[in-house]
Amino acid sequence: MNRFATLLVEPASLLPPRYFDLPESTKLSTRALESFLASVEAKAFRMAQIALRHDEDALDAVQDAMLRLVRRYSQRPAAEWRPLFYRILENCVRDVQRRRSVRGRVFTWYQRAFGEDGTEVEADPLERVRDPSPHPATQAQIDQTLEALDAALARLPARQRQAFLLRNLEGLDVAATALAMGCSEGSVKTHYFRALHTLREELGEYWS
Amino acid sequence: MSEQQDRESTEFVRRTEELLARSAQQLPARIRSRLTRARYAALDQHAAGAPRRWARWLPAGAAAAMVLAVLIVQAPRPGAELAHGSAGSNEDIEMLADSGAYALAQDQLSQDGEVDYEFYDWAVSTEREERGGETGS
Numbered sequence: 640m641n642r643f644a645t646l647l648v649e650p651a652s653l654l655p656p657r658y659f660d661l662p663e664s665t666k667l668s669t670r671a672l673e674s675f676l677a678s679v680e681a682k683a684f685r686m687a688q689i690a691l692r693h694d695e696d697a698l699d700a701v702q703d704a705m706l707r708l709v710r711r712y713s714q715r716p717a718a719e720w721r722p723l724f725y726r727i728l729e730n731c732v733r734d735v736q737r738r739r740s741v742r743g744r745v746f747t748w749y750q751r752a753f754g755e756d757g758t759e760v761e762a763d764p765l766e767r768v769r770d771p772s773p774h775p776a777t778q779a780q781i782d783q784t785l786e787a788l789d790a791a792l793a794r795l796p797a798r799q800r801q802a803f804l805l806r807n808l809e810g811l812d813v814a815a816t817a818l819a820m821g822c823s824e825g826s827v828k829t830h831y832f833r834a835l836h837t838l839r840e841e842l843g844e845y846w847s
Numbered sequence: 848m849s850e851q852q853d854r855e856s857t858e859f860v861r862r863t864e865e866l867l868a869r870s871a872q873q874l875p876a877r878i879r880s881r882l883t884r885a886r887y888a889a890l891d892q893h894a895a896g897a898p899r900r901w902a903r904w905l906p907a908g909a910a911a912a913m914v915l916a917v918l919i920v921q922a923p924r925p926g927a928e929l930a931h932g933s934a935g936s937n938e939d940i941e942m943l944a945d946s947g948a949y950a951l952a953q954d955q956l957s958q959d960g961e962v963d964y965e966f967y968d969w970a971v972s973t974e975r976e977e978r979g980g981e982t983g984s
Contacts (some may be wrong), residue, residue: 655887658894669890676889680882681871694878702885709889785870788863807860808867839859 672713675720676705679809683728686804689792690732700735704728722818725809729801729820784842791841795834798822802830803838 658669680701687697704727712723792800798820805816806827816831817824874882 654890658890661894665894669893672893673886673890676886680886681874681879684874684878684882685867685871698878698881698885701882702888705885705889706892709893713893781866781869785866788866804867807864808871835856835860838863839856842859 668713671717672709675717675724679721679724680705682808683724685808686725686801687728687732687735689789689804690797690800691735692789692793696735696739700728700731703731703734707731721809722811722815725801725805725811725819726821729797733797787842788838791838794841795837798826799830799834799837802827803834806831 654666654670654673658666661669683701683704684697687700688694691697691700704724707727708720708724712720715723792803795803801820802816805811805819806813811819813824813827816827820827820830
């Protein structure tokens with residue numbers, strides 16, 4: 640139980656009532672998992688989104704990664720969850736890419752327009768909610784730079800992109816990145832510096 | 848790598864980190880909502896794998912149910928008991944209801960409390976004679 644202690648120091652999230660009648664140990668591990676998943680989900684989504692260049696596919700990959708982590712590794716010490724989760728996420732991203740190459744464009748269009756069972760998919764009401772943040776010229780500039788960064792990252796080889804994002808978006812150190820990528824620390828450094836070199840060359844004009 | 852290039856790299860990384868962090872923090876509400884749902888789907892799966900608190904009483908409950916079932920099966924049924932004893936009971940009730948039976952029984956006893964066998968012999972022979980008369984006619 641002590642292995643969850645570090646995660647519980649973070650602001651505790653309240654579990655929904657349906658988890659109240661769980662045994663105490665399960666409640667504790669559920670809360671720890673909840674904190675962990677909440678801490679990684681946005682960054683994980685961005686990584687998947689950059690790799691797949693598609694929101695729905697990225698969401699699918701993140702959800703799949705969450706389910707696999709919980710199913711297979713929830714009993715492992717919480718300190719191991721982060722690198723494990725990102726390794727799973729990379730596999731899920733690769734699965735989505737593989738599926739994409741199999742299904743045709745027409746089928747994809749049909750599925751998005753009408754859903755899997757042929758009924759028309761209702762738009763998420765949240766899509767209609769206006770973003771309250773203002774969009775001044777600086778925001779437009781940031782959006783443009785971010786778009787260029789996303790595109791440049793997407794063009795990188797998968798291992799280089801993974802090393803760059805795990806270091807600079809998730810903030811993992813070299814050792815944890817190596818664990819997440821399933822390679823040596825030396826390989827991480829090589830992938831990282833190659834990515835950095837390519838990105839600097841491509842994005843020079845946006846950074847000047 | 849020169850010191851100038853080093854400084855530029857560090858600045859590039861800092862700006863990239865800042866941009867990526869901001870993009871993760873400012874996800875649209877629709878995406879955040881979907882991620883929350885995905886998180887709870889995973890947590891539901893985790894919770895489903897664990898026994899609920901009430902489930903700890905299941906073995907005791909099952910044992911109690913089994914004992915109850917055995918008691919119900921083994922207990923004598925009220926209908927069956929009546930069927931068994933119905934003939935004897937009816938005779939007893941008839942005897943009790945017959946007010947002259949006790950006096951008759953007392954009459955059959957001799958003064959010293961012994962059974963008067965001559966009376967029974969007489970009663971049986973009288974009965975036979977009557978039946979013989981009926982069949983003969």
